[in-house]
Amino acid sequence: xxxxLLSAISAATLLAGALTIVPTxxxxxxxxxxxxxxxxxxTTVSSLIQKFKDLPATHWAASAIQSAVNNGYFxxxxxGSFKPNAPVTKAEMATILGRISEQPVITEYNANFTxxxxxATESVKAAVEKGFIDPSKYSGxxxxxxxxxxxxxxIWLAQGLAVVNSEYKVALSDxxxxxxxxxxxxxxxxxxxxxxxxxxxxxxxxxxxxxxxxFGTDRTTTRAEVAxxxxxxxxxxxxxxxxFKGLQELRAVGLTGTNLKVIAPTYEKWPKERLPxxxxxxxxxxxxxxxxxxxxxxxxxxxxxxxxxWIVVSPYAKGDQRSIYYPxxxxxxxxxxxxxxxxFAEFDMKIKGDSMSQTQAGNLFNAPAIDPLKSPSSKAYKxxxxxxxxxxxxxxxxxxxxxxxxxxxxxxxxxxIFFSExxxxxxxxxxxxxxxxx
Numbered sequence: 001x002x003x004x005l006l007s008a009i010s011a012a013t014l015l016a017g018a019l020t021i022v023p024t025x026x027x028x029x030x031x032x033x034x035x036x037x038x039x040x041x042x043t044t045v046s047s048l049i050q051k052f053k054d055l056p057a058t059h060w061a062a063s064a065i066q067s068a069v070n071n072g073y074f075x076x077x078x079x080g081s082f083k084p085n086a087p088v089t090k091a092e093m094a095t096i097l098g099r100i101s102e103q104p105v106i107t108e109y110n111a112n113f114t115x116x117x118x119x120a121t122e123s124v125k126a127a128v129e130k131g132f133i134d135p136s137k138y139s140g141x142x143x144x145x146x147x148x149x150x151x152x153x154x155i156w157l158a159q160g161l162a163v164v165n166s167e168y169k170v171a172l173s174d175x176x177x178x179x180x181x182x183x184x185x186x187x188x189x190x191x192x193x194x195x196x197x198x199x200x201x202x203x204x205x206x207x208x209x210x211x212x213x214x215f216g217t218d219r220t221t222t223r224a225e226v227a228x229x230x231x232x233x234x235x236x237x238x239x240x241x242x243x244f245k246g247l248q249e250l251r252a253v254g255l256t257g258t259n260l261k262v263i264a265p266t267y268e269k270w271p272k273e274r275l276p277x278x279x280x281x282x283x284x285x286x287x288x289x290x291x292x293x294x295x296x297x298x299x300x301x302x303x304x305x306x307x308x309x310w311i312v313v314s315p316y317a318k319g320d321q322r323s324i325y326y327p328x329x330x331x332x333x334x335x336x337x338x339x340x341x342x343x344f345a346e347f348d349m350k351i352k353g354d355s356m357s358q359t360q361a362g363n364l365f366n367a368p369a370i371d372p373l374k375s376p377s378s379k380a381y382k383x384x385x386x387x388x389x390x391x392x393x394x395x396x397x398x399x400x401x402x403x404x405x406x407x408x409x410x411x412x413x414x415x416x417i418f419f420s421e422x423x424x425x426x427x428x429x430x431x432x433x434x435x436x437x438x
Contacts, residue, residue, distance in 0.1 A: 052082035059084065061224040068227040073099065084224035090152070091120040091144035093221075094133060096230065097156065098126030103237075106163050111135035113142045120144060131163030132156045150207065151194040151217030157206055157233055158197035164237045168200065171241045171251055175199035178254030179309050179346075181328045182215040186386050191217060199254075203247030203324065204236045213327075213384050246324035257292035258310040260434070263323055264341060264412060270421065270433040284433045293348075294426040298364040302356045305364055305372070307424065308346040312369075312412055315342060328386070329409075331378045336411060338418065343369040343410040344376065351402050358389055358397035361404075369422045371410035381407075 055062060061084060068074045073096050076082045097103075109125045113135070116124055124142065127133050133142075133156060162169035173196070180199050184190040190198065194217050201207040202215070206229065209215050221229075241247050249259040260267055269286035285291075288310060296305050313323045315334040329344050336342055349361070349372075362373030375381065375388040382388070387406040394400050413420045414436050421435035 052076050052080065054081045055084055059224070061228050064228040064231050065224060068230060073230060074223065074227065082223065085222050087147040087220040088223060088226055089145050090142055090148045091117055091124065093148045093153070093156070093226065094127040094142070094144075095120055095123035096226065097132045097160065098123040098130065100130065100160075100230075100234070103130040103132075103160060104163055105129045106131050111138075112140055113138070113144070115141045116144050127156075130160065132160045134159060147220040149217060150215065150219050150221055151191060151198070153221055153229070154194060154197040154201045154207060154215075154217070157229070158200045160233065161200065161204075161237060165240070167241045171203075171247060172196045172200055174251040175203070175254040177257075178250045179311065179325070180215075180250070181325055181384075182209050183213040183384050184215055184217065186384055190215070199250050200247065203250045204239075204241075204244045205246065206232050206236055209327075245320060249324050253309060253311070256287060256289040257308070258288040258312070259323070259325070260288065260310065260312050263312045263314060266414070266437045267412075267422070267434045268437050270423075270435055283429050284431050286432070286434050288432055290430045291424050291426045291432040294428065294430070296365075297425040297427060299366055300360065300363050301352060302360045302364065303349045303351045306348045307370065308348055310346070310370065311344045313342045313344070327380055328384050329376055329378060329381055331380050334378070338413065338415050340411040340413045340418075343371075343412045344407050345370045345372070345410065346407050347372050347405065349404050351399060351404070355398050357399070358393060361399075365424070367410075367422050367424065368419055369410045369412045370408070370424060372406075372408040374409065375406050376409045 055065065059065075065074065065082065065084065069076075074082075107129055109129050111125075111128055111133075113124065124133070124144070128135055158168070158172060162172055175196050178199055179185065180190065180195065181202065182190065182198065185195075198207075198215055198217065202209075207215070236244075241251075245262065248262045252259045252262050270284060272281045275281060275284075291307070293306050293308055296307065298305055311323075311325050311329065313326050313329055315326075315330055315336050316339075317323065317326075325344075330342060334342070349356075358373055362371060364372055375386070375390070389397075389404075389406050389408075392399055392401050392404050392406065412422070416436075416438075421433065424432045426432075
């Protein structure tokens with residue numbers, strides 16, 4: 001696998017000429033107060049950084065900016081400022097990406113951008129040849145002087161990773177049908193053309209949502225943000241996609257509809273020896289994709305029901321082991337009884353009679369983990385604007401819509417004292433049947 005390293009190119013060489021590089025997206029967070037925490041240990045800020053009159057040593061990106069300046073990716077302005085919050089243009093970001101010396105060159109330059117500043121022509125050419133920019137998506141104009149948005153930044157970085165390691169290209173495909181832990185995904189405002197790239201950059205920790213839980217695809221990126229993103233990109237490019245648990249989850253949900261095997265791998269296919277000999281074991285599977293979005297057999301005839309996605313979250317995991325979906329469904333400090341994990345299933349239903357209550361919905365399945373009774377009550381769930389039973393029911397919990405769509409909350413148990421197996425049967429006879437390994 002070819003790996004990417006930032007080259008310590010001479011700042012004097014890189015900064016020759018009139019260009020003042022204005023990178024953005026450094027913290028993988030939003031412009032107005034990044035929510036992300038820099039993943040590298042902050043070092044003592046040198047006099048090089050402290051000389052910028054608008055960049056105190058306590059600035060969240062001071063260390064990343066110092067590194068970017070020392071490596072020749074940035075310089076300050078003639079008035080002694082750095083302008084960490086200034087937006088970065090597409091031409092400026094392309095110039096920075098084109099300078100990553102060990103990014104593989106994969107193509108000859110065959111673009112004909114008609115709006116490039118003279119100083120950026122060669123650098124944009126390099127960024128194209130290294131796979132960051134796909135000319136076929138631009139119709140002859142890069143809109144080079146426009147501020148780079150976070151959505152387009154995600155595309156450029158994800159395309160770069162796909163060049164470095166073909167597994168990232170596979171990952172970009174795997175997340176096509178995934179659940180993205182960003183508010184825009186749940187509100188339907190995440191552009192389809194940016195969805196896969198946003199998923200990969202979030203799954204690898206390159207970028208994340210801001211304090212308002214939005215990824216901010218239409219927001220511009222800042223010089224301070226870009227300084228951090230460049231450091232993050234080179235670190236991520238040295239790793240395999242499977243090194244990132246968040247990306248593992250996003251890929252698993254994209255391909256199968258659930259992250260169970262990533263979060264709770266001790267759950268396995270129901271063993272044949274625990275079933276009667278007459279049972280047709282060929283119909284049993286532990287592949288959730290075989291029942292995902294299929295009409296399921298229910299215990300009662302109140303409604304037809306499908307499970308679109310099933311997300312499992314451990315309330316006990318910390319740091320890198322925490323599910324990428326934790327912030328979406330659980331508030332900080334959440335606990336569950338008897339060591340259980342939380343289970344969130346996304347339901348699509350069609351009510352058959354004149355009405356159906358939440359209690360009746362809760363009786364559709366005999367699986368505590370797949371429970372359509374009610375939606376999560378956490379502040380996090382509300383902040384991310386997920387569909388809630390409270391929004392589609394009236395007094396006494398009667399649904400006000402004929403085709404309710406929402407997420408339910410259940411528990412995935414690991415104790416034999418409780419009902420630990422998960423069993424769903426599709427109308428075509430396929431039976432998803434898993435349980436905690438004994």
